[in-house]
Structure formats: structure tokens, C-alpha cells
Amino acid sequence: MPSSSSSTRFVGAQLRLYPNRWQADYFQRCVDAQRALWNDMLKASRNHQRRTGKYFDRRQLEQFVKAWKAETPGALEMPATALYRVAGDMGQAFSNWKRKRREGHRAGHYPRFRSRYGRQTGIYQLNREIRLQPGRVRMLKVGWMRWRGGDLPVGKVMSGRVWLDAGGRWMLSLVYECAMPRPAPATVPKVGIALGGSALATLHDGAAFATVAAAETSDRTLRRLRRLDRLMGRTETRCGTCGHRMERREWQRLGEQGKRNAPCGHPLPVYVESKRYHRLKERRAILWRKERLRRRDHVHKATTPIVKVAGEIVAGRVAADGRAVADSSGEFLRQLGYKAAWHQRQFVGVTRDEELEAQCAKCGETAENDEESGWRCRQCGHTAATSENLAVNLYHYEGEGADATGMD
Numbered sequence: 001m002p003s004s005s006s007s008t009r010f011v012g013a014q015l016r017l018y019p020n021r022w023q024a025d026y027f028q029r030c031v032d033a034q035r036a037l038w039n040d041m042l043k044a045s046r047n048h049q050r051r052t053g054k055y056f057d058r059r060q061l062e063q064f065v066k067a068w069k070a071e072t073p074g075a076l077e078m079p080a081t082a083l084y085r086v087a088g089d090m091g092q093a094f095s096n097w098k099r100k101r102r103e104g105h106r107a108g109h110y111p112r113f114r115s116r117y118g119r120q121t122g123i124y125q126l127n128r129e130i131r132l133q134p135g136r137v138r139m140l141k142v143g144w145m146r147w148r149g150g151d152l153p154v155g156k157v158m159s160g161r162v163w164l165d166a167g168g169r170w171m172l173s174l175v176y177e178c179a180m181p182r183p184a185p186a187t188v189p190k191v192g193i194a195l196g197g198s199a200l201a202t203l204h205d206g207a208a209f210a211t212v213a214a215a216e217t218s219d220r221t222l223r224r225l226r227r228l229d230r231l232m233g234r235t236e237t238r239c240g241t242c243g244h245r246m247e248r249r250e251w252q253r254l255g256e257q258g259k260r261n262a263p264c265g266h267p268l269p270v271y272v273e274s275k276r277y278h279r280l281k282e283r284r285a286i287l288w289r290k291e292r293l294r295r296r297d298h299v300h301k302a303t304t305p306i307v308k309v310a311g312e313i314v315a316g317r318v319a320a321d322g323r324a325v326a327d328s329s330g331e332f333l334r335q336l337g338y339k340a341a342w343h344q345r346q347f348v349g350v351t352r353d354e355e356l357e358a359q360c361a362k363c364g365e366t367a368e369n370d371e372e373s374g375w376r377c378r379q380c381g382h383t384a385a386t387s388e389n390l391a392v393n394l395y396h397y398e399g400e401g402a403d404a405t406g407m408d
């Protein structure tokens with residue numbers, strides 16, 4: 001999400017809000033109004049399509065909001081930006097939906113508020129409507145309320161978005177405009193970084209190696225995830241036609257076996273999951289989100305010091321790494337890329353390069369990767385970890401890089 005122009009950069013921050021009863025009710029009414037608006041607008045747009053062959057365009061969506069606001073009780077007390085945002089979101093949702101259909105995907109039903117957009121949208125507030133102080137924030141129409149959530153960036157608040165997370169907590173996402181950090185002189189001229197292999201990252205500065213370990217998921221979290229999976233498997237699914245019930249895992253197993261029909265004779269897709277299943281799924285999503293944030297934080301703590309000391313950074317991923325790309329190496333590269341720009345460091349991202357990886361860091365010959373665990377040169381007998389060998393090669397790499405965001 002961070003982007004930058006030459007003198008400033010945009011930084012996101014997220015806080016948890018503690019609204020009082022009235023404020024929480026107000027937020028809830030705003031979200032309800034957005035949902036009602038979404039549904040009304042969708043209906044109107046479809047009617048329009050039946051008559052004219054075309055859905056509402058952006059201008060018509062905005063006109064609809066204006067008229068809706070005037071005739072809907074209570075709509076006027078909602079922040080106008082929050083309502084107009086729904087028009088913008090629907091315009092976006094429709095163009096995505098139409099593009100998918102053009103590309104021949106099964107686009108399914110019309111964009112529904114509940115599905116995705118309800119989560120992404122929120123009550124938008126402009127910078128002049130937000131006053132932020134340590135521990136409390138004032139917003140349009142709701143006044144002051146408490147917040148918690150770590151250190152905030154130093155800069156100017158550009159906009160804020162109040163939204164309800166999957167666990168029923170009110171959150172405030174802020175976008176800050178911040179000054180570029182004053183670049184400190186680099187203390188290490190160049191660093192080669194290999195991502196993946198035995199560690200999350202292996203660094204070489206021409207003399208020594210350093211590694212960044214991957215953020216391990218705690219046993220406790222793994223246990224909780226497994227438990228939720230188990231519980232979800234045991235919830236009941238119900239046939240939408242005849243009401244026949246079976247455990248979700250049984251239903252899933254039939255699907256995996258390629259069966260088309262359930263024992264009751266009706267097709268498997270008509271089965272519906274229980275409320276309990278959806279509750280458990282939300283709990284799982286919350287747990288995963290925390291875990292993702294924790295991993296991202298781990299990567300932040302590793303990338304910032306590198307960018308602060310290194311004048312030039314050359315990074316690439318271990319190609320022979322057979323693991324699924326569930327690690328944080330993509331995030332690591334992304335952060336290195338934009339932080340390097342902030343700190344005015346030279347950054348070269350090297351796309352997965354088998355040749356570079358196969359080259360012996362000692363004698364320069366091309367050698368095969370002999371062992372599972374490491375790297376061995378057939379020419380000179382040099383052995384190293386695959387990631388260490390690559391880190392040295394990256395350190396000496398002189399070519400052009402790929403765009404860090406386009407790398408896989």
C-alpha cells in the first residue's frame with residue numbers, strides 16, 4: 001500500500017476504536033444504510049439494464065445516491081462521503097464483474113454487498129473531519145472516542161475509514177502523508193540477499209553472512225487452527241431441497257471423490273452450511289489475520305535495518321526452493337523495494353535465475369545442485385548452503401533488475 005512521490009510518502013496505520021453505545025449504534029446505522037443503498041442501487045441499475053441494455057455508469061450511480069439521500073429517512077445524518085463511496089465501490093464491482101464475464105470466467109451472481117464489498121467499504125472521513133490525539137480521536141458526527149493500537153506514523157492524516165472487522169470490532173484505518181526520511185549515510189556499500197532456502201533471508205555483505213529466520217507459527221496457534229478445522233468439519237450441512245443432513249467433512253469427502261449427488265439423491269452443491277460453520281470460519285479468519293500481521297511485522301523488523309545500513313541491495317529468491325510459496329519472501333522483497341526508495345538506496349531485484357543459482361560462488365563454474373540440503377561444485381568441490389551460494393552471486397551481480405513487484 002505505501003506509495004511515494006519525490007518528497008512525501010503515504011503510510012497506512014490501523015487502530016481499534018472503542019465507541020460508546022450511541023457511537024457504535026451510529027456506526028452500525030451507517031453500515032446498514034450503506035447496505036440498503038447498495039441493494040436499492042443494484043435493483044435500480046438492473047431495472048435500467050432491462051430497459052436500456054446498460055447498467056448505470058458512474059455518473060448515474062452518483063445521481064442515484066443524491067436522490068436516495070433526499071428521500072430516505074435518516075440518510076442525511078450519515079457522512080455524505082460514506083454514501084458516495086458506495087457508488088464508487090459499486091462502479092468498481094460492476095466493472096470487475098463485467099471484465100470477468102468477458103474473460104469467460106464464471107462470474108456468478110451480481111456483486112453482493114455481504115460478500116466482499118461490505119468488508120472493504122466503510123465509513124470514510126476526510127482529513128479535516130478527523131482529530132487525532134494520544135488515546136482519543138474525534139470524528140465527524142460521533143465526537144470523541146478512545147482508540148488503541150501502537151505507534152502512529154509522523155505526518156498528516158489524509159483520510160480515515162471506519163469499518164467493522166470479522167470479530168465485531170470497530171477499526172479505523174488511516175492514511176498518512178509523511179515526509180521522506182532523511183537518508184543517513186550507508187555503512188555497508190552493498191548487500192546480496194537470497195530469499196528462501198533454509199532461512200527466510202540470507203545476507204552477504206562481501207565478507208560475512210547473516211540470516212533472518214522465518215517467523216514460525218506458534219504451536220498454540222497451530223493447535224487452535226487445527227481445532228477449528230476439526231470443529232468446522234463436524235458441523236452439519238443440510239440439503240437445500242429435502243433437508244437431509246450430514247457432517248460437513250462427509251459432504252466434502254464426497255465432493256473430493258467426484259460424486260455429484262448426496263445420499264439423498266440431490267446434487268451436492270445444493271447443500272448449505274450451518275450458522276455454526278460460518279461462526280467458526282470467522283474465528284479462523286481472525287486467527288489467520290493476526291498471524292499474517294505478526295509475520296508482516298517480523299519482516300518489517302528485518303528489512304528496515306538492512307535498508308538503513310546498505311547503500312545497494314541486490315535481492316533474489318532461491319529458485320530450487322521446492323516449497324510452496326507460503327513464506328514471507330514476496331513480502332520481504334516488496335518491503336525492501338519501497339523502503340529502498342524511501343531511503344534513497346539502490347535496489348536491484350533479480351527474478352528467479354537458475355543460472356545464477358547454479359554458478360559456483362568460489363570458482364565461477366556452473367555446477368549442478370548435487371544435494372538436497374546444500375550446494376556442491378563439481379569443479380572445485382566448494383560446498384555451501386544453496387542460499388549462501390546465491391547470496392554471494394547476488395552480491396557480485398551487475399545486471400539489470402526486474403521490478404520488485406513483478407517478481408515471483
Ligand SMILES: [Zn+2]
Nearest residue numbers: 239242264266
Ligand atoms: Zn436432498
Ligand SMILES: [Zn+2]
Nearest residue numbers: 360363377380
Ligand atoms: Zn567451484
